[in-house]
Amino acid sequence: MALKNKVQSVVVSVWRNNALFLSCSRTISTFATGFDNKILKSPSLVSLDIPDVWSSNSAGYSESSTYKPAREHTARVIDGKQIAEEIISNVANEVTRMKKTIGKVPGLGVILVGERKDSLTYVRNKIKACEEAGIKFKLTEFSDSCTEDEICDAIMQFNVDQSLHGIIVQLPLPRHLNEEKIFDVLKLEKDVDGFHPMNMGNLAMRGRKPLFIxxxxxxxxxxxxxxxxxxxxxxxxxxxxxxxxxxxxxxxxxxxxxxxxxxxxxxxxxxxxxxxxxxxxxxxxxxxxxxxxxxxxxxxxxxxxxxxxxxxxxxxxxxxxxxxxxxxxxxxxxxxxxxxxxxxxMTVAMLLHNTLLAAARKYNFV
Incomplete structure (x- = not known):
């Protein structure tokens, strides 16, 4: 009976925690919206939710496109670098305003495993962008031969670090490491990469909004x-x-x-x-x-x-x-x-934006 009561207690505790996160994700649009529209053009996901109404001609026949490109046709280039710089500049303005208003700045913790060329490049770009935006950056590095426990210990240290509002583990990881085990340790409210199952689940469900996309x-x-x-x-x-x-x-x-x-x-x-x-x-x-x-x-x-x-x-x-x-x-x-x-x-710019969102939620900064 004692064991049964203990199990029930754990289940209730988990349910309450999940309910808190679900409630947070449903009402997240009430937080951090003061600056959000200044930075991104994307609308709130919940605002996009409209009912599917099938009309009688929804599956009607449509002829294939007759578009024929010219011989010298060249596609217009989508300049992600230019747009990312604009977004990071806007994030920097909000970070400055946060620092002046409440004396706080967002912080990002990054865990890097190994020496993959692409991963090193990405992390260098993230460090540079954080410096430009005034976001605190903390990097912990491990060799390719590190263990899951070493990474999990580092994540748990970041979890309790009050100056860090976002945590990412640079992917991909070496094959011998279990990503699922590692990401299970990361606190949901600091999952600025948006990989937590609850963030993914809320992204999939109409009427819900993940803490981070x-x-x-x-x-x-x-x-x-x-x-x-x-x-x-x-x-x-x-x-x-x-x-x-x-x-x-x-x-x-x-x-x-x-x-x-x-x-x-x-x-x-x-x-x-x-x-x-x-x-x-x-x-x-x-x-x-x-x-x-x-x-x-x-x-x-x-x-x-x-x-x-x-x-x-x-x-x-x-x-x-x-x-x-x-x-x-x-x-x-x-x-x-x-x-x-x-x-x-753009990936780097969105990471900084998510980190700003995380800090804004923590301090109820709008």
Whole structure:
């Protein structure tokens, strides 16, 4: 009987904690909205929730596009770097206002495992951006051979550090490490990468809003909105279903009322499916996989993939290319993101924005 009572106590405790987080996620629009519209163009997810009303001609026949690109056609480039700089500048203004108003600044803790070239580049960019925005930055580094317990201990130290409002673990991790175990340790209210199951769940459910939207998909949609791309009612194809990009990107596009198809490594006809997309997003890290023949004329192409290739002419000895064969796709698409300079800078900008949101919630700063 004592054991049964103890179990019931634990269950009630967990339920109460979850209920608190759910309540927080439902009412989150009452916090930190004073500055949010100054920084992002993306609307609140809950404001997008409208009922599905099927009309009698919803499935009516529509002729295929007759768009024919000119021989010299070149897609307009989506300048993620420029937009990210604007967003970071706006975040910096709010950080300055927070410091003057309440004497606090947002803080971000980062855990880096190993010496992957791309991960090192991303972390350097995050440090630089935090410095520009006035956000405190704390980095803990581990070797490739570290254990899960070492990483979990570092996360728990960040969890209790009152000066840190956001925590991220730079991905990917070495194969011997269990990501699920590691992320289970991270406090929900500091999960600025948006990978916690409750954040993902609330992203998927209409009527709910996650505490944080994953940074890369959030950046992709912000780019689409700022470039005037209509999402509602359009066909979107997402190549890849990772927890970092593919899955949350598909969920977020659905919340914006796109008709979404996910292409996986097992999809039998990926080229044919991709060619149906009005909006094509790829994030699998396979260089030049998406050829020009995969792109519907006039489509919007968002390349999330990054792959380092050796290049002695570059200062770092390598350069990054994406999933999309840029030279081919740019002759067919209407809009396209470059690699680098497209989605990458936006991911960093969204991370800073999420960190600002985390601090604003903690201090009830509007």
């Amino acid at each position: 994953p940074c890369t998909p959030k950046g992709c949609v912000e780019l689409l909105i700022r470039y005037g791309v209509e999402i509602m009612g359009k066909k979107a194809v997402v190549i890849g279903r990772s927890n970092i990009v593919g899955l949350p990107a598909s969920l977020l596009l659905q919340r914006h009322h796109a008709t979404v198809t996910i292409v996986t490594a097992l999809t039998a006809n990926p080229e044919e499916i991709a060619r149906e997309a009005d909006i094509l997003i790829s994030g699998v890290g396979v260089p030049n996989m998406v050829r020009g023949s995969w792109v519907k004329p006039g489509a919007v192409v968002v390349d999330v993939g990054t792959y380092p290739i050796e290049d002695t002419s570059c200062e770092q000895g390598y350069r990054l290319i994406g999933d999309v064969c840029y030279e081919e796709a740019s002759r067919v698409a209407s809009l396209i993101t470059p690699v680098p300079g497209g989605v990458g800078p």
